[in-house]
Amino acid sequence: MARIQIDGQFYSVPEGNNVLSTCLSLGLDLPYFCWHPAMGSAGACRQCAIIQYKDEEDTRGRLVMACMTPVTDNLRISLNAEQARQFRRDNIELLMTNHPHDCPVCEEGGECHLQDMTHMTGHNLRRYRGRKRTHNNQNLGPFINHEMNRCIACYRCTRFYNEYAGCDDLQVFGIHNNVYFGRFEDGALESEFSGNLVEVCPTGVFTDKTFSAHFTRKWDLQTAPSICVHCSLGCNISPGERYGELRRIVNRYNGDVNGYFLCDRGRFGYDFVNSSKRIQHPRIKQRNACIQTAKEHFHQLLTRAKRTIGIGSPRATLEANFALRSLVGETNFFSGIEDTEYQLLQTVSQIIRDGGIHSPSMREVEQADALLILGEDVTHSAPRLALSLRQAARNVSIELAASALHVPSWQNAAVREIEKQALTPVFIASIGRTRLDDIALDTYHGSPDYLANFGFAIAHYLDSSAPEANALDADENKLAHTIAAALKQAKRPLIVSGTSCSSLAVIQAAYNIAKALPSPNRQLTFSLPECNSLGLALMAGNDLQQAFTAIEQGQADTVVILENDLYRRAEKQKVDAFLETAEQLVVIDSLKNPTTEKADLLLPAASFAESEGTLVNNEGRAQRYFPVYPAPDSICASWQWLLGTMENSSWQHHDDLTTACAQAFPDLTAITQVAPGADYRVKGSKIPRQPHRYSGRTALHANIDVSEPGQPTDSETPFAYSMEGNMAQVPPALLPVVWSPGWDSNQAINKFQEETGGHLREGDAGIRLFEVSGTLAWFNGIPKPYISEPGVWEVMALPHIFGSEELSLQSPAIAQRLATVCALMNPLDAEQAGIDNGDCVIISDLSGASLLTTVIQIDTNLSSAGLLCITAGHPKFQALKMGMQVTLRKFNSDSEVGS
Amino acid sequence: MKQTAEKSTSEDLTALEIQEINAIINHYEDHTSVAIEALNIVQKHRRWISDSTLKAVADFLQISLAHLESVATFDNLIYRQPVGNTVIHYCNSVTCWMLGSEQIREHLCQRLHVEPGETSADGQYTILPIVCLGACHRAPAALVGDELKIDLNTDAIDEILKR
Amino acid sequence: MDKPLTQNIHPDHDFTSLADYQKTGGYRGMRKALTELQPHEVTQQIKDSGLRGRGGAGFSTGLKWSLVPQKTSDLPDFQQTRYFVANADEMEPGAFKDRLLLEQDPHQLIEGIIIGAYAIQANIAYIFMRGEYRLAAKRVTYALQEARAQGYLGEHILGSDFNLEIYLHTSAGRYICGEETALLNALEGKRSTPRARPPHAVASGLWGRPTVVNNVETLCNVGHIIHYGIDWYHSLGLGADHGTKLFGVSGRVKHPGLWELPMGTPIREIVEEYAGGMLDGYQLRGFLPGGASTDFLLPEHLDVRMDYDAVAEAGSRLGTGTLIILDDKTCPVKMVLNMEQFFAQESCGWCTPCRDGLPWTVTLLQDIIAGQGRMEDLDTLAGLTRMLGPGHTFCALAPGAMEPLQSALKFFREDFERYIVGNNDELEYA
């Protein structure tokens, strides 16, 4: 610790950090632009000027940039010295010489960091009489607006985009005051993290295009703490609503999970909530019904049923799944996941629970100093995690910069300069090329069996008591040894795997490697398919095939399906047979899909934005989301439909469900502490969802009805649909949105952190359900290498950030970025089959029935024979399921005429 | 960092250009560093760098096109627009300015019917300002093609343009 | 021998070949260094000679070399490779000294690089040359070939175990590329914005390796110092600084030109004797002693000696040692405008005060000259000179840009005011 003096006050602070970050941690106001806690210092904007004094005698001091000044013992500085204040005011004046005065029409207005800093420094009079430089804007695709005139050249966008996110199509062009931040030519930004530009940019250059389409000022948005439902990582989000419509998503800081950043699927996938596919009313036999009738009908169906089975969902909350399970009874509850995936999830949950290896948060992932990714293209299967892995790849150079050059990690450019010379050992073993290959020291490609075998071999090299894999060839062997050596040396090695390959052996191999690592700080993380996959796995239940069997064999006649489109889970014939055989089919869901079409009783479910519940992410962290706005009268949360039909239940409220669920499953005991219950009060009031400047709250619907409606009440959560309440006392993890006096922009978050970039005060949101315990025996399911049969292809469904996830696909902006529809094939296979790049083929099952036609793309990185890779979950490929065996035939328009 | 093995098509560059770039490519630790010299080489052969030329160089070096453009637009001597056979860079820095660079510019522009930055109708000359050419003791100065011209006056300009 | 740097440069022949160079003792310094001296002894001699950088900042050359970490086994791998760079980017308005050395006696530079590279144990050196120096590039290329053919470059130079390659890198041009750390970025094919220090280039420079950057003229001294010795070198200076320096004069003097003279030669001698005094009909109004980024001095400063400390004491900087003369028929306000336009245009665009402050400076000066200035504009300009002062910006470009402006505001304030009050009839500027 260092003792430092700021404007005459003494503080004890950690040594070595920079002064700007330290001042903000102390709660002091000091303006800045180019510095970012996650990206370090650049020294470019010169806004954080302060006066540094040599010693006690020094009265004049020297103007320095706080962001570039390290904290040392006996440091004496002033933020308030007039020379520093004037410099900061003048600096804003310079930035303003070119900045347009368009705040009223600028979408950043009201949450603009530049506005905040301008107020903070007190610059208000314009002396500059010259012309402002102007730029043309670019079309950057469906996510991001571009308004270059507003640029203050802080270089944050390119530093985030090029350095932090590792993508190079956004650059700075030109020189002097004619610098331009954009692409070489118009076109969609290529990075999967482009949406963060909206929050990284301190002005209105990069704004959210999807938000523009239904823009509302930040202060007019109603918000609540929420969790992203588009993958298994559980990033924290603040969705904003106005007029009953979900308007946008911004990042909600969680020091353990997502930090400052989201992926584009999470940020722009929200529009499914507003989709025309939303089910607006209960439907009985395809006809609209009112809520009361629907409830009664539901009740009757259940009473009349001989036996009812319930099918749960990995995208529904613990509470909703638990309510269904309680309704139909434990033995009649099926998890709604097809058997392979079910088995994978059971294994993963077993490993997390009893494997004795730490399951890291994303913050911890970023600390890794060696890593192996086995079987995942993380950018597509768990996007935000890829961003964290990219940061981990810097750790060796950060350490070297500190030890050899005495340069702290926040000296961003200096550390990056030696990055090429000091590589963190990153290895990727995957089916084909991945989006993280650029940080990899080496890569290995193969089919899942090969990957698993390769993994087993590494485990064996690390610890000879681990089972021995099938023999590798010389190159593979060498690489496996290299990887084993690098992992063995590391202080914080990390193994990343997951369910993308649909291979149990891959997951088991990943565990064996992690188990074989000598470091006590070893970590193992898995990417899972959906937002509550792990939560559902922890509740057990049976797999989907067993549900099919139950109906097929007439053991049950009524089915209740919770938020699950079975056509995405199993082959069409099977699902058709199942749904048609069931006498009564009740479906609860929010969007129309092939399964809802078949429902005898269709119950419209509230989306994540209109309901509450607990999800368990891939780390084993339980997190709760809360309704941002009430669902329309004709729509209920899934749990409400289910609870409403339970006879004589003592459970009335969501909290009752949470408590009961916690009692039912020892693994889930802690979920009651994830967030406070509905009775929680801050100084006697609930937590307001509306900012104190929220306008027109009683006149919102005056065009429909001039009588002032009362505010809706929320009996289920600690939040109120109101602007009344004491925000200042709210624990940061429960803040619907960040704001602090003088800090209208999201940068206000520094007021709520223990230290800048650290954990939230009073703790980050969520509770980890598992800490390291137990150990499992070595897995030894070493797979036989997959030998392809000539002419027969195995379908490999690979996740894609914009093509695979069910809900986000219904958001127009995401749909515009849909992955190109094509199937990947390895060059040798293609040559043997006489297929060229771009050829159109007809895919048939082994019985010869054609399933679909598609274009083939030859991928040089696909090395294993006999695989046909498609985009998982893509509507176009619905007919193909993972692991299916198919044949191919070139599409020839002449020959097709007759058939 | 390991570069992903993207197959590049560089048929746009001539064999000679490739040969010249290859001759210096090992002078540096990585391909990015070759960017400016490679552009210099290609520009020597083509006078200016068109979008497709820029792409060809980026492909050949396997570096990002946008990054290459970022550097090319920072620098002064990479012409991203067509120029004439000979570029006349007249110095407009302080001593030359004091000793008549404005007259030099006016005379050039008048003779060629162009403004600075433009190319004469016959495609012979492009007129561009340049910073101090290190010939202040023989001001005003200009770089005409590859040749430094000093002690300029309107007669000297006429002489240059006559050739 | 009192003109070591230019002894081979004569009006009648314009290129010194290897043979010519060796005739006057060329490469003997290198021979001595490589065969008789340990690297650290070379560094020590340069340090003891008192040689200070001729690129403008005047940093001790030997000290800079000594800051490169010694090669030891516990040094991390990435620090085992080091680079030596000659800064031949000369682009300071008013400076025309390095071009002469490059075009006319390139071996002198090559010898200096070899010695410097040996001293810091670099095996690769670059000559970073501005793109406009076409003739210099040709001659340096030729000289490098000669040196290579002679075995002065390549492996086992002079039978020692020292290897060196020197590569010529031609820049595509920007004034900022001459700034040491921006130069390194330019060499790496990045945008030529400067780097933050620490780390200094000597610890982490090109591609993160220890790197020394020296000016061309600085390096041209090195061979002679090693060959003729420190005492000889000390005997050359007239004041506190040692050796000779290329001094130049441009503007309305009778004989503008460049001369090698002892460090510490009085300005009057340079202007009146060597440059022959003012052209007939012109009076000396002031001068910039070392290029466009130095403060104006006045005729009353003519007796100041041209060395680092003396010029600094007078309120300016030695800079490049090339004087720009302001005569009485040239408007100082317009002259300053010309220079500020240069600096605004050459700002790399990285930091706010420089990027946005210089263009504002330019529009204020333009307004003033166009008769649309206001008295308070002078305060704004003065405020900008403070705002863009040393330590306030990311590199030294903007503070350099402010030097002529701040001194002009001090010395020629009436010229600014006359434009503003609209009574400049009495001005007779050309």
Ligand SMILES: Cc1cc2nc3c(=O)[nH]c(=O)nc-3n(C[C@H](O)[C@H](O)[C@H](O)COP(=O)(O)O)c2cc1C
């Ligand atoms: C804006 C700017 C431009 C510069 N241009 C040059 C240059 O063209 N040549 C040069 O030798 N030094 C130049 N310098 C100085 C260099 O940064 C550096 O100090 C010098 O090359 C070191 O060499 P020396 O120690 O031998 O003088 C410049 C500095 C600044 C701030």
Ligand code: SF4
């Ligand atoms: S560079 Fe700038 S903002 Fe930026 S933090 Fe520092 S000086 Fe400060």
Ligand code: FES
């Ligand atoms: S001012 Fe023109 S060559 Fe120097």
